[in-house]
Amino acid sequence: xxxxxxxxxxxxxxxxxxxxxxxxxxxxxxxxxxxxxxxxxxxxxxxxxxxxxxxxxxxxxxxxxxxxxxxxxxxxxxxxxxxxxxxxxxxxxxxxxxxxxxxxxxxxxxxxxxxxxxxxxxx
Amino acid sequence: xxxxxxxxxxxxxxxxxxxxxxxxxxxxxxxxxxxxxxxxxxxxxxxxxxxxxxxxxxxxxxxxxxxxxxxxxxxxxxxxxxxxxxxxxxxxxxxx
Numbered sequence: 001x002x003x004x005x006x007x008x009x010x011x012x013x014x015x016x017x018x019x020x021x022x023x024x025x026x027x028x029x030x031x032x033x034x035x036x037x038x039x040x041x042x043x044x045x046x047x048x049x050x051x052x053x054x055x056x057x058x059x060x061x062x063x064x065x066x067x068x069x070x071x072x073x074x075x076x077x078x079x080x081x082x083x084x085x086x087x088x089x090x091x092x093x094x095x096x097x098x099x100x101x102x103x104x105x106x107x108x109x110x111x112x113x114x115x116x117x118x119x120x121x122x123x
Numbered sequence: 124x125x126x127x128x129x130x131x132x133x134x135x136x137x138x139x140x141x142x143x144x145x146x147x148x149x150x151x152x153x154x155x156x157x158x159x160x161x162x163x164x165x166x167x168x169x170x171x172x173x174x175x176x177x178x179x180x181x182x183x184x185x186x187x188x189x190x191x192x193x194x195x196x197x198x199x200x201x202x203x204x205x206x207x208x209x210x211x212x213x214x215x216x217x218x219x
Contacts, residue, residue, distance in 0.1 A: 032159075032160065033160045033162075033163045034163070036154075036158055036160040036163035036164060036167065037160075037163040037164075037166055037167040038167070039167070039202075039206070040150075040154055040163065040164050040166075040167030040168055040171070041167040041168075041170060041171045042171075042202065043150070043199055043202035043203055043206070044147050044150055044167065044168055044171045044172065044199075045171040045174065045175060046195050046196070046198050046199035046202065047146055047147060047150070047196065047199035047203070048147055048171065048172060048175040049175060049178070049192070049195050049196075051145075051146075051175075052141050052145075053138055053141050053142050053145070053172070053175070053176065053179075054175055054176060054178070054179035055179070056137050056138055056141050057134065057138060057176045057179040057180050058179045058180065060130075060133065060134055060137060061179075061180045064127075064130050066127055066130055067180040067181070068180075069126070069127050069130045069131055069134070070130065070134045070180055071134075071176060071177055071180045072131055072134070073130065073131040073132070073133065073134025073135040073138065074134050074135075074138045074173075074176040074179075074180070075172075075173045075176060075177075076131075076135050077134065077135045077136075077137075077138035077139035077142060078138060078142060078169060078172035078173055078176060079169045079172075079173065080139065081139060081142045081143060081145075081147075081148050081151075081172075082147065082148065082151050082165055082168035082169040082172060083165055083169070084148070084151075085147075085148040085149070085150070085151025085152045085155060085168065086151050086152075086154075086155030086161050086164050086165040086168070087155070088151075088152045088155075088156075089151065089152040089153065089154065089155030089156030089157070089161070089164075090155055090156060090161055092152070092156045093156040093157065098157070101156050101157050102157055102210045102211075103210070103211060104153070104156075105153035105154065105156055105157045105207075105210050106153075106206075106207045106208070106209075106210030106211035107207070107211075108149050108150070108152065108153040108207075109150065109153050109154075109203045109204070109206045109207035109210065110203070110204065110207040110211075111149070112146045112149060112150055112200075112203045113199075113200045113201075113202075113203035113204040113207060114200075115146060116146070116196045116197075116199055116200035116203065117197075117200050119196055120192075120193050120196050120197055120200070
């Protein structure tokens with residue numbers, strides 16, 4: 001009779017293969033990239049829906065009857081503001097210690113969240 | 124029909140000014156500064172804004188009817204609050 005059971009040692013080796021404190025260039029880091037992408041995408045998408053930028057693009061396109069042109073303009077502006085935002089963040093990161101930056105980022109995100117709650121209450 | 128560069132300029136300036144210092148840019152500063160994946164934050168931020176403005180142009184005021192603003196903003200507020208808490212929590216350092 002053939003033994004078809006998988007040796008336990010093989011299963012364990014898969015677990016121990018991943019180092020505890022690997023920082024970058026690992027499959028985990030790759031997954032993290034998409035995690036960061038997704039969490040940024042979802043939160044900002046929800047925050048921006050019905051926000052003044054969207055209302056502005058709506059008004060300009062309604063006025064001009066050229067939605068594609070307005071969309072191109074709006075997209076260019078939004079790409080540059082987000083690029084500027086990330087670059088400012090990176091610039092700050094080189095100047096401020098990690099703990100201070102975490103606290104600052106946390107406070108900023110809290111302000112955004114409070115602002116959103118304010119918008120809900122004000123609606 | 125000639126391409127209306129004037130209108131592109133108007134859209135760029137209006138949206139750029141209204142978005143400067145707005146919550147999405149502040150979020151980009153906050154997230155971009157502390158992550159080891161600034162490109163992911165940039166891509167996420169930019170693609171989201173482009174999609175949101177695309178929907179704005181496409182659907183117009185319809186977005187408000189499809190998705191009630193209060194609920195959507197409430198979810199966003201919770202999302203930002205969760206990220207903030209994770210950052211401010213004493214023992215939550217060095218996780219992505």
